[in-house]
Amino acid sequence: MERSEVIKITNNFLIEEIEVEENVLTEEAKLKEDLGIDSLDFVDVVVIVEREFGFKIKPEEMAEVKTLGDFYNYIMTKVN
Numbered sequence: 001m002e003r004s005e006v007i008k009i010t011n012n013f014l015i016e017e018i019e020v021e022e023n024v025l026t027e028e029a030k031l032k033e034d035l036g037i038d039s040l041d042f043v044d045v046v047v048i049v050e051r052e053f054g055f056k057i058k059p060e061e062m063a064e065v066k067t068l069g070d071f072y073n074y075i076m077t078k079v080n
Contacts, residue, residue, distance in 0.1 A: 001079045006053075006072055013048045027069030035068065053079050 014020040020035050031037045037045065046057045055078045065074050 001076075003072065003076055006075050006079065009052050010068075010072060010075065013045075013052065017044060017048055025068060027067065027072070029068045030066055031068065031071065049075065055079070 011022070011025050014025060014035070015022050018035075018037060018041050020037070024034055029035055049055070049057055053075055061074065065071050
């Protein structure tokens, strides 16, 4: 899967399901501070990632994921 496809799918579910504003979706955006993804939203993100990409997110692997760019990279390592 291409990185651009991961970005498109991820951004789409963040906008549609989590109701993140499209204009804040940048690689540097911090998940909590800039995108406003809280622990309840994260539960939804986990379910959506599982559905869209076919793998389970392990909380310990997410410890280093701080920005949206980190999240794209994390997904890329799992799907390829």
